[in-house]
Amino acid sequence: MKKQLRTKSCLVFALLLLVTPLLLTSCGQPESTVKVYEPLYLENVTESVVADDGINQLVWDANEKAVFFYNTYTGRIWSAIPYDFYLQQQDSGYNVMEMKSPIHIAYYATNNRQERTITGYEGAILDGQVGSTLIENGIRVEYDFTELQLRIPVEYTLENYALKVSLDIEGIAEGDAYKLMSVSLAPYMVSAPEDDVSYLFLPSGSGALMYTDVRGDIRKYSEPVFGIDAIEQPATRTYYAETAHLPIFGVRRDDAALLGIISKGAGLASIDAVAGDSRVGWACAYPTFQLRGSDMVDIQNRESYAQKVKSFSRNLVDLDRAEVLYQPLEGDEANYEGMANAYRQWLIDNQGLEKTTAVNAYMALEFLGGATVPEKVFGVSYDTLQVVTSLQQVQEILTEIDSQVQAPVATVLSGFGQGGLDQEYLAGGYQIHSAFGSKEDLAGLKEWTQSHNGTLFTNFDLLYFRKNAYGVSKMQDVAYRANNVASKKGYYSAVTNRPDLEKRYYSLVKRSRLSSLADTLLNKFGAIDTAGIALNSLGAIAYSDYRDEATFARNGIEADVQDILNRVGEDGRLVMSGANSYAALASDIIWDSPFESSRYKVLDEEIPFYQMVFRGYVPMTSPLINREAEPQQTFLKALSLGVIPAYSVSATYPDSLRDTDHTAFANAYWEGFREDIIENLSIVNTVFPAIEGASITGYTKDGDLTVTEFDNGVRLFVNFGDKAVHSDAGRVEAGSYLLG
C-alpha cells in the first residue's frame, strides 16, 4: 500500500512538473484587441481641394497619394512630399522611396521576432494600395501594406488655420504574420533642403538647432518625448541625456517656418531628425509613435550563456489616435523665437496655460534632509537614517540669508521623510521623520517663510519605493515591463555603465495606483498644512506600465500627472513639479528647467527655447547650480534667462556619507556655498524686479555677452567672460550684468 502511494505521489509530481510550464504558457497575455486585417476595396478621392478654411486649402493629389497644405494668401505650400521635390516628378531612386513616403513603419515578424522598417511608398503607394475618403475638413487615407497585411489609416484635416495629421490607432488592422511596432508620420513635412541657412528645431533639453548643410556623414537625431521610458532597464548605459520636455519640433527654411506640435499621444512619441544625407538632399524632423511595447528577456542557452530574446506586448497601445498639428509661420515669426511664441499661444488656447503669480521667488533652495547609510555593529550591517539637515538648521540658514539679503526664497525640503533621499518608503512614508524635527518646527518654518515672502515646499517621490509599507507592496503595486517582469531599478555605475548589483534596487509604482497614492499623500501630509507640495519626479519622467493596456508605451502619462497635480493644487495649495510640458502646465513653479540640450554632436546650437515658452507665465528654477561643473556660469545663465537660480543645501556633512554614493550631499555643503548664495541672491534681488512677469522675446549671444530682450522693453546684458565688454547699453564687467 505504502509503495503504491509512493509511486502515485511520484507520478503526480512528475505530471505537475510537466504540466505546470504548459499551463503557464498561456498566462499573462491578454486577448488581442487589434482589428484583424482583411483585404478591402479601397476607395479613392478624386477631388483635388478636399478642405478650405478661407486661408488655407488642403489639396489632394490622387496620383502621388499626397496631401498639400496650401496658403492661398502667401502661396506657401507644405506637404509630406516637399513641394520642390514634388515638382521634379522623379519616380525612382533612393530619395523617391524616402521623400514620397507620408509614413514609415517599423514592424516585426511573429515567426522569428526580427524587426524591420519599410517606407509607405515602398510598401503601399508603389503598389497603388492606398485608399482615400473625404471627411469633415479633410481627407482620410488608408495605407495598405498588403504583403505585410497591415493597414494604417491617417487623417489630414484643417483645424484653426493649421494642418492636423492624425494617426487613427483604433483603425489599424494587422494580420498574423507581421505586427506593427511604430509609425513615423509625415517624415518630410517639417523639412528643408540641405543649404547653409535652414535649420531644424529639436526639443532636446532647453532646445537645439540642427543645421541642414551637408558635411561628411549623415547626421541622425532621435529622442523620446518626455524622456526615455523609465520602465526600461537597459543592461548598459553609456551616456546620459537631457529630456525632450516639449512635444514639438520645427523647421525654418527660406523666410518661412513650420512648427509641429504633438497635440495627442505625445507620451508615445519620439522626435527623429536626419540631415546631411546627400542621397536625399533634404533634412527633416518628424514624430515616431511607438504603438507596441517591447523588452528583452534573458534566456539561458545550451552553453549556459544568457541570451537576450525580445518580447513584445500582444496589443497595440490603448489610445484612439495620435495627432500632430502643423503651424506655419511667416516673416518675422519664421524663426525659433516665433516658434516659441506660437507654441506658447497654443498652450494658452488649448491647454489652459495662464500666468501664475502664486509663487514669487528670487532663489530656490533645496534642503537635503538625510539619507539611509549602512552602519555596522560587530560586523552586522544594518541601515540607519543619517540626519544631514534638521528643520531647525533650515530655519537658521534661511535666517542667516535673510539677515544679509531680504528677498523671497522658495524653500524645498527633500529627503525629510522615512529613509531620507533614498526612496526606502514611498513618498518617505508621507511624513517628516521625527529625527529631522517636530511638527511644531515645520509649522514654525512655514510661518517664517510666509512672513518673509517666501514659500515652503515639501518634496515627495510618489514613484519609487524599496520596502513594502504605507499601502504599497512589491507583489501588487509594481509597474510591469513589456516582458511581463516587475520593474526593478537601480543606479548605473559611472565606471562599468551597468546597474551596480551591490547597490539598492527600487520598484516603480504601478500607474493605476498613482492617483490613489496622491490622495493618500493629501490625506496624510495635507493635514499638516504646509504651504506647498513638490512632486518633482512625477513631472520629470514618463513611464509605461504593461499591467494595463491603457498604460502601454507611456500612454496617458500626461493626463494622469495633470490630474494628480490639479488635485494636489486644489484648495489653494501650491504645487511644484518637473519640467515636462504636461506638468509645467499644472504647476505653480517648474523645478529644474533644462539649461542645455543633450549635447549630441549632431546638434549645432543650443537655444533657451524652453525658457522662451514659459518665462513670464510659470516661474521656473534652474538646474542645481552647486552641482554644475561651473556653478557661477550656470548662475549667470539663470540670470540672463530670468530663471530662479536653485541650489541644494546640506547643513552638515557627516563622515558616514564619505566614500558612499550619496554624491548629492558632497556638493551641497552649506559652508562651501554660503557666500556664493548670498552674493548671487543680492544680484537677483536687483535684476528680477525689473523683469517681473515678462516673457523673453529675444536672446542673442555675441562672444561672452548675451542679450536677453523681454516683452516689457527691458534688455538684460550678461557677461560670461573674464574680461569686461562693451555693449550698446554700456560697459558690462566680467561675470556681471547690466540692465538696459
Added chain:
Amino acid sequence: MKRTTVLKRVVILVAVLATLFSLSATVSAARVPTDAYTYWQKGDTGAKEAVTIRPLYTAEEVIDGNTLGIGAMVSPKYMAVDNNGFLYVLDSGNGRIVVLDTDMTVLQTIEEVYQDGEAIPFMGAGGLSVTKDHLYIADTDGGRVLVCSRSLNVEQVITKPDSYLIPENFPFKPTRVVCDNKGFLYVLCEGSYYGTMMFTDTYEFLGFYGANLVEGDVLSAIKEWFQSIFMTDAKQGGTTKKLPYQATDVTLGPDGFLYTSTEGGQWSFTRGEIRKMGPGGGNILKFSSNLSSMDADDFRFTDMEYNYNTLNTRITPAIAGLSVDADGFIYAVDRATGKILIYDQMCNLLTAFGGGIGTGTQLGTFVTPVSVVGNGEEVYVLDTIHASITVFRLTEFGRKVRQADILSLDGDHAQAKPLWQEVLEQEQNYQIALVGLGKAALGERDYETAMEYAQLGLDQETYISAFKSTQSKFLEKNFIWLFFGILLAIVGLSVFFIISRKREIVLVRHEQLRHATSVLTHPFVSFNSIRQTPRLSMWIPTAILFLFFLGKMAEKEYAGFMYVLPSKESSLLFTLIGTVGLAVLGVFCNWGISVLFEGKGKLKQCYCALCYCLVPQIVGSIAYVALTYLVVPTGGSVLTIVQMIITIITVIWLLLAITIVHEFSFFKAIGALIGTILAMCLVGFIAFLLVVLAQDVVTFVGNLFKEAFYR
C-alpha cells in the same frame, strides 16, 4: 484519507511552485551615470572604490575638418604639441599634418616634406613629434622615420637599422617617435615587444630600451622548466610563449624622462600600464600604498572593473595615448572605453571622465580615441573614427585641485592647505583633498587634526606619523606615571600570585571552567581533565568557541586604523564560517580520523579539547586589538610576532590535545592532525561541488519555467 493527504500535498506543491514562479524577476535597473569620477584608494593596489565627483574638466567643443574649413580628416592618428603650444594633428588618411594655434585656427597644413627638392608624402603615418628645431614623422606604411627641419626639409630618413640586436624578421613599422632633450630618438614599432628603439643624436641605433615586463611567478617558471624536460622539439615549438605587451604610445615628460603606455591583454587586466623610464629602462614611477612607496608596475591605472557597451559586451580597458604636461600631470586616453584619466606623479587619479564606449554620439564621448594632449588648461582628445578633436577646458574646481596637488607634491603643504579646504568645501568626497589636509596639519604639528583628516582620507601613512608624534609627546609628558604604574601593576600581580599560591586560593570554583581557563598555563592538566571528567558540560567549550568568534570579529571590526581600514561590508557570515564553521568541521573530521587510527576520544571530548585550544587565540585577539591602538606598524611588526607565537601555541596545544584525548603517540598525533586537515579540505571540496550542482539545478528549473512562460 490517504487520497486526501495526497491531494493536499499536490495542492501545496502547486501553490509553492506558483509562488516560487511569481517571485522570479529579472534584475536590472536604469539611472543616468555621472560624468567624472575618481577612486578611493584603500590601502593597496587591489582595493579601490569609484566615487563620482565634480568635474575637473568640461567638454567645450568638437572640432573637425569641416569646422576648420580644410575638408574632413580621415583616420587621424596622432597629436603633438610644440613649444609654442601649437597643436600638430596627424591626418593619416589624408597624408597631412594640420597645425592649429591656441585658438584652434589653422596655421598651416603640411602635405609633403622635401628631400633634395623632391616631395616626400607620408600617407599612413602613425605618429609625430615636434621639437624646437625638428619635426619627426613616424611613417608607418613607409617603414621609416622622417627627420625634418621646421622648414620641412628632410635631414635624415631612418630605416631599419642593420644590427645584430634586431631580429631578422623584425618589421620596421614605426608608429611613434619622440626626441629627448639630448637629441636621442626613441621609436616605437608595430608588433615590437622589445621596447622602444633608441637612436643617438647622429641617428645611430643603440639598442632597445624600456621593454615591458612579463608577468610571471616562480611556480610557473618551475612548471615550464619541468614540462620542457619531457617535451620534444616539435612539441616545444607548438607551445605559446609569454611575451611582454607592446607599448602603444611614448612621450617625453617635462623632466626629460620617457613615458610609455601599454594596452594589455584582451581578456585580462594588466598592471603598470603607464611607465616612466629611468636611465636603466626600468619603471621609476611610484605610488604610495599608505604604508610604503611601491613600484607602479604593480599599480592598475585603468578601471578596476570591466566596462560594458550597449550590446552588453565586456570591454577591457586599453590605454592608447599618453601625454605629460609641464607640471608633470599624466593624461591617458582609454581607446576601448573612451575615458580620459589624469594622474599625478604619485599615481593619484585626479579624475576620470569622458566615455562613450564606441558610441561617441555626445560631446565629451568618443568612438575610438587614440591620442591625448594636455596642457593644464585644456585637454585635447583625438577620435580617429569620428575624425575630430574634442576640447575639454579646466573648471574652476579643477584649477584648485591642480594647484593644490602641485603644491602638495612639492611638499609645500602649508600653501596647499587653503586650496584643499576650498576643494573639500565644494566636493566633500575628494580623497586627495583629505589626504592633503592631513599632511598639511602634520606639517603644522597639529597632530590631532592630522590624524582626523588622515582617518577620513584612509591615509594610514600620515596617521601613523601623526600618531607616533602624539605618542611620543604623551610618553614624554607621562613617562613617570606610566613607569610607576606598570611597576606597581607587576609588583601587585606578583604579590597576588605568590599569596594565592601559598594560601591555595581558588579563583574559579567550577572545576571544568577552571581547567578551561588554565589551559594556557597547565595544558596537560586541562586536557587530562577532559579524559577524566565523566560528564562534560558543553556550555563551557561552546562559550569558548563563541568568544573565539567574537575575538576574530573584533580583530576585523575594531582593530586600530593603523592596521585595518574600516569597511562597510559585513564580515559576520565569513567570520562565522571561518571560525565556528571550521572549528565544528575540524571536530568531526578529527573524530572521524581518530576512529580510523583507533583513538580513544569521544566526539564530545574532541569538541571540548578543540575549544580549549582556542583559548590562546582568544587571548591573542584581545592582545591584538589592544596593541593595534598602541603599537605603530613597522617591518617585522610586533603584532606579527605575537600572532605567530599564538598560532604556534595553538598548533602545539592541538597536538597535545590529540595526544592526550585519543591516547596517541606523538607521531601518531601529528599524523592525525595532518589527516584532520586533509579531511577538512576534502569535505570542503565536496560541499563546494554540491553547492555548485544545486545552483545548476535551480537555474535549470528556473529557465524551464521561464522558457515555458514566454512561449
